[in-house]
Amino acid sequence: xxxxxxxxxxxxxxxxxxxxxxxxxxxxxxxxxxxxxxxxxxxxxxxxxxxxxxxxxxxxxxxxxxxxxxxxxxxxxxxxxxxxxxxxxxxxxxxxxxxxxxxxxxxxxxxxxxxxxxxxxxxxxxxxxxxxxxxxxxxxxxxxxxxxxxxxxxxxxxxxxxxxxxxxxxxxxxxxxxxxxxxxxxxxxxxxxxxxxxxxxxxxxxxxxxxxxxxxxxxxxxxxxxxxxxxxxxxxxxxxxxxxxxx
Amino acid sequence: xxxxxxxxxxxxxxxxxxxxxxxxxxxxxxxxxxxxxxxxxxxxxxxxxxxxxxxxxxxxxxxxxxxxxxxxxxxxxxxxxxxxxxxxxxxxxxxxxxxxxxxxxxxxxxxxxxxxxxxxxxxxxxxxxxxxxxxxxxxxxxxxxxxxxxxxxxxxxxxxxxxxxxxxxxxxxxxxxxxxxxxxxxxxxxxxxxxxxxxxxxxxxxxxxxxxxxxxxxxxxxxxxxxxxxxxxxxxxxxxxxxxxxx
Numbered sequence: 386x387x388x389x390x391x392x393x394x395x396x397x398x399x400x401x402x403x404x405x406x407x408x409x410x411x412x413x414x415x416x417x418x419x420x421x422x423x424x425x426x427x428x429x430x431x432x433x434x435x436x437x438x439x440x441x442x443x444x445x446x447x448x449x450x451x452x453x454x455x456x457x458x459x460x461x462x463x464x465x466x467x468x469x470x471x472x473x474x475x476x477x478x479x480x481x482x483x484x485x486x487x488x489x490x491x492x493x494x495x496x497x498x499x500x501x502x503x504x505x506x507x508x509x510x511x512x513x514x515x516x517x518x519x520x521x522x523x524x525x526x527x528x529x530x531x532x533x534x535x536x537x538x539x540x541x542x543x544x545x546x547x548x549x550x551x552x553x554x555x556x557x558x559x560x561x562x563x564x565x566x567x568x569x570x571x572x573x574x575x576x577x578x579x580x581x582x583x584x585x586x587x588x589x590x591x592x593x594x595x596x597x598x599x600x601x602x603x604x605x606x607x608x609x610x611x612x613x614x615x616x617x618x619x620x621x622x623x624x625x626x627x628x629x630x631x632x
Numbered sequence: 633x634x635x636x637x638x639x640x641x642x643x644x645x646x647x648x649x650x651x652x653x654x655x656x657x658x659x660x661x662x663x664x665x666x667x668x669x670x671x672x673x674x675x676x677x678x679x680x681x682x683x684x685x686x687x688x689x690x691x692x693x694x695x696x697x698x699x700x701x702x703x704x705x706x707x708x709x710x711x712x713x714x715x716x717x718x719x720x721x722x723x724x725x726x727x728x729x730x731x732x733x734x735x736x737x738x739x740x741x742x743x744x745x746x747x748x749x750x751x752x753x754x755x756x757x758x759x760x761x762x763x764x765x766x767x768x769x770x771x772x773x774x775x776x777x778x779x780x781x782x783x784x785x786x787x788x789x790x791x792x793x794x795x796x797x798x799x800x801x802x803x804x805x806x807x808x809x810x811x812x813x814x815x816x817x818x819x820x821x822x823x824x825x826x827x828x829x830x831x832x833x834x835x836x837x838x839x840x841x842x843x844x845x846x847x848x849x850x851x852x853x854x855x856x857x858x859x860x861x862x863x864x865x866x867x868x869x870x871x872x873x874x875x876x877x878x879x
Contacts, residue, residue, distance in 0.1 A: 405662045415652045415665055422669015423676075426813070566673070622869045 397425065397433070400467065400584055407466030411497045414489050417463045420544070427565035428582050430621050435589065438616040439581035445608040446541070446561045446577050447593040453539035453559070456481040457511075461488060463544050464583065465498045469505045471587035475541075478594050482509040484533040488546055490525035521552040534558075543583050550574040563587075567617035578610055580617040644672065644680070647714065647831055654713030658744045661736050664710045667791070674812035675829050677868050682836065685863040686828035692855040693788070693808045693824050694840035700786035700806075703728040704758075708735060710791050711830065712745045716752045718834035722788075725841050729756040731780040735793055737772035768799040781805075790830050797821040810834075814864035825857055827864040 388398045404421055407413030450456050458472055460483050465472075476483050485498045499510045511530035518527050519534070526549060529535045540553055543563035547570025553560050554574055562575040563583045572578045579586050635645045651668055654660030697703050705719055707730050712719075723730050732745045746757045758777035765774050766781070773796060776782045787800055790810035794817025800807050801821055809822040810830045819825045826833050 401663065401666055404666070408662055415655055415662075416648065418662055418665040419648055419651070419669040419672065422666040422671070423673040424669070425666065426670040426673030429670075 404466050412501055413462040413466045416489060424565040435581050435585050438613045439579050442577050442579040442613050443590050443593055447597050449539055450479055451597055455537045456539040457533045457537040458483050459486045459540055459542040465501055468583055468587045469502055471591055473505055473507045474591050482511050482533050483507055484511040484530050519552050519556055521555050545571050547571050567614045572614060651713050659748055660709040660713045663736055671812040682828050682832050685860045686826050689824050689826040689860050690837050690840055694844050696786055697726055698844055702784045703786045704780045704784040705730050706733045706787055706789040712748055715830055715834045716749055718838055720752055720754045721838050729758050729780050730754055731758040731777050766799050766803050768802050792818045794818050814861045
């Protein structure tokens with residue numbers, strides 16, 4: 386089904402199709418579709434736009450990523466389907482690896498995601514190694530790559546789950562995330578939380594990093610993630626919801 | 633993966649598994665999973681409980697269904713997976729047919745849903761017929777069954793989309809729906825909107841119908857669907873959201 390670009394919900398519908406395609410090609414999990422639906426609802430309540438609280442978090446994220454010694458971008462089944470291209474641009478701008486780390490562990494799906502990223506032009510794509518463990522996590526999800534997340538001082542993990550965000554923080558890493566639910570554990574735990582749709586936020590983050598790289602001085606600013614979350618929650622509660630929207 | 637009953641999110645996780653199973657058996661669509669995720673987010677914001685505004689709507693729904701001449705229950709890929717058993721009990725209590733009507737039309741999936749309902753003990757399961765049309769809808773979704781929705785004075789269509797709810801109303805039918813988003817077009821358009829998780833609401837509706845049947849007089853009450861929706865939106869905006877929740 387071809388969706389006309391003039392359709393009022395063009396981006397939302399296209400995003401759904403991309404994820405459904407991700408499921409069909411074995412990259413995205415069924416649970417990932419449900420998680421995306423939750424995001425859609427919060428995005429709808431946020432008016433499906435990038436707010437000031439997101440823009441501030443994006444500027445700070447660029448700042449922290451550029452200052453990092455070993456930044457790593459963590460990729461899962463939803464982000465691989467939605468923003469592989471932007472991830473690859475980011476990894477080149479930051480000279481950092483991409484590491485596949487998925488919630489519902491599956492060797493087969495990990496390999497498919499890796500191949501998908503390489504096909505799109507990625508250079509370094511790491512997978513988990515049994516030797517390297519993030520403390521505080523159960524199951525296969527605790528394994529990371531020895532040259533990737535294990536070493537990282539800053540981990541960029543959009544659309545992450547709460548347990549993992551907490552474990553990364555407890556292991557001394559800075560966590561930058563993108564999450565549409567400002568009340569989620571991930572949002573509350575992360576060092577920097579970008580409350581926005583990843584499809585809108587990633588191009589802005591790329592632009593911000595290019596801008597900050599050019600200016601060659603890091604934009605020093607006061608940043609308070611709790612305040613950012615408060616603003617997002619306030620919008621959720623008082624926001625002018627549109628008419629219509631997902632039924 | 634077996635989820636222990638003591639898990640704080642047991643119902644939510646079990647529901648997800650049932651729907652994923654629905655996808656694997658060809659009953660539920662991938663889009664249905666995304667729609668379910670949207671519902672999860674709203675349910676989370678509503679505190680994952682059945683509020684007074686839902687109970688009032690359930691009582692009125694029982695009332696209207698019992699007074700109907702030709703009530704029909706419309707079944708889609710999500711409701712077939714989640715509440716087939718309750719639908720069948722309802723259809724026996726109300727002596728009314730079940731009619732399969734799915735958003736993403738697929739003859740194969742329609743047949744699978746019909747078979748699933750018959751396997752679970754349903755008697756009459758109708759499918760759409762090309763001769764009978766609901767005005768105001770495009771595509772295959774406009775076709776209905778001549779002895780089912782076409783004739784119906786009251787249609788029970790939980791988890792419906794806005795276009796179809798509107799079209800049914802314009803065709804002179806009363807529409808009873810269940811929708812977790814009080815801001816959706818379906819919620820706003822329906823005659824009676826039960827803002828609740830279908831998994832919690834259906835057993836309550838069955839209980840209410842049995843109670844009202846026994847008392848043999850219909851509970852006359854003032855019912856104002858707009859007021860019900862207002863209460864739900866007010867809760868969404870001011871509600872005490874839990875900590876944690878979907879990430």
